[in-house]
Amino acid sequence: MIKAEWFYWLVGAVFLAMAGQMFRDRTNPRRLGTAAFWGLVGAAFIYSTWVANKTAPAEPLGAAVLVMVCLAGFGRTGRGTAPTASAERRAASAARLGNRLFVPALTIPLVAMVCAVVVKGWHIGRTPVLQTGSETILGLGIGTIVALVVAMVMVGERRPTAPLHAGRGLLETMGYVLLLPQLLATLGSIFQASGVGASVGKLTEHVLPHGQTYLAVIVYCVGMAVFTVIMGNGFAAFPVLTAAVGWPVLVQQAHGKPAVVLAAGMLAGFCGTLCTPMAANYNLVPATLLELKDQYGPIRAQIPTAVALLACNIVIISAFAF
Amino acid sequence: MLALLGVLVVVLGFATKRNPLLVVGVAGVVTGLLGGLSPRAVLADFGTGFAASRSVSIFVITLPVIGLLERYGLREQARALIARFAALTTGRFLALYLILRQLTAAVGLTTLGGPAQTVRPMVAPMAEGAAERRYGTLPERTRERIRSFATSADNVGLFFGEDCFLAVGSILLITGFVNTTYKTHLEPLDLALWAIPTAACAFVIHGARLLRLDRCLERELAAAGAALTREEAAA
Incomplete structure (x- = not known):
C-alpha cells in the first residue's frame, strides 16, 4: 500500500533539497535565514509523521514552528536573483x-x-x-x-537540479506566507482549547433579543463572515458561531432545518475567506505568484462577489429553513 | 473571557499591518497562556497543528515541474494559444474557467486547479493573451486587474463548488462537529444538496462580473489600443 506519509516525506525532501540550493545561492542577501527557514519546514514535514501517529513528542516540533515564525517574522528570509531563461x-x-x-x-x-x-x-x-x-x-x-x-x-x-532550481525560484517568490495557512489551523485549535467559542456564545446571548429569528440569521451569517475574516479560515469560525447562534437559536428555538442553516452558514464563512489577507494561500500567495504590485488585488476583485453571496446565503436560510 | 484577547491580537496586528506570521504566532501563544494552557501544552499544540495541517502545503511538490515548463516558455505558449480563438474574450474565458473549476470541485477534484498549478502558468497568461489580441500591449494597471480576476475565478469556483461534494473537508467538519456535540444524525448528502443554491448564485454573480470585465476593458483600452495598432501598421 502506498501511504500518504511517504508522500509527505517526499515533499519534506524537496523542501530540504531546495534549502540546500538556497544555502549556496550567494545572490540572496539573506541566504542563511532563508535556507534555515525552508530547511526547518522540510525537516518538520518529515518529523510530523511521528507526531501525527503519536510516537514522538509534539513539543520539539512546536518549538521548530516558533523558530520559523521568528525567522520570517523578523525579516530573516529573502530571495535570490537566480538566473532564469531570457524572454x-x-x-x-x-x-x-x-x-x-x-x-x-x-x-x-x-x-x-x-x-x-x-x-x-x-x-x-x-x-x-x-x-x-x-x-x-x-x-x-x-x-x-x-x-x-x-x-x-x-x-x-538531463540535470535533475534544473527543475529543482526552477521550483525553488517559485518558492522564494511566494515566500514565508506559504506557512500561514498551517499556522492558522493551529491557532483555530488553540482558540478551541482556550474556550474562545464559549465566550463568544455568552456575548451573543446577552446581545441578541429573544424570538428575532431573521435578525439571528443575519447575525449568524455576518458573524461567520467576520470571524472568518479574522481567522482566515471558515473551519475555525464554524464551531464558534454554530455553538453561539446557529444551533441554540436557529435550530432549537426557531426549529430551522439543520442542513439548510449549517450548509449556508459555512458558505457565508467562505464569503469572508474571499475578503481576508489572513487566507494567505488563496489571496496573498497568488498575488505574489502573479507578481502583482498590489498585494490586495485579488481581494479587491472578490469583495463585490463576496458581499452579494453573503446576502444570498442570508436569503437562502430565511426562505428555506423555516 | 480573557482568551478573547487573542482575537484582539489578531485584529490589532492585522490593522497595523504587522508580519502576518508573527501576528498569528503571538496570538496563538497569548491565547493559549491566557486560556490556562501550560507553555508546554502551547508548544505541543503548535506541533500537532503543523503535523495535522500539512496537506494544505503539499502543492509545493508541483513547483519543479511548473518552474521547468515556464523556463521553456509555457506562459508564452498559453498566450499564443488563446490568441487563436477570436470569440474567447478575457471575460468569457474566465467565466468558462469559473464553471469548469466549480464542476470539477463539485465532483471532488479540488486539486486540479490552484494558483501554482493552473492560474500562474496557464489561466492568467491566457486571460492576458485574449486581451492583448484585441487591444495590443496592455498597461501595467490593466494587466494587474486581469491577473487579479483570474485568481478570483479560481477561488470563487473552488469555494462554491467543493461544498457540493460529500466527502470534502468542510462538509465532514459540519457533520463531525454537530453529530458529536449535539448527538443528532445529520447526513452529508443533505448538506451537500443545500450547498447547490449558493453555488448557482456564485456562478451567476461572479460570471456576470467577469463578463462585465470585458466591457470595462473595452472602455479603458479601446482608444489606447486603436492608437497603438495604427502605430504598428505605420511601422
Missing part, C-alpha cells in the same frame, strides 16, 4: 515545442483524477493500493512525478 529564449522555445508544453502541465491533474477515481478501487490481496482517504493527494504526488519525467524528456533536460 527571447522562452519565446523561441515556446515556438519550437508549441502546444506540447501543455502535456506535462495537464498530466498532473489527469493522473490525479485517474488515481482518485480508478486506482482508488484497486487492491493487492485485501489491501488497497493507495491509502484509503488519501487517494486525491497521493494522485497529486504520483501525477507530479510522472509529469516531471515527461517534461524532462520532452524538453531534453
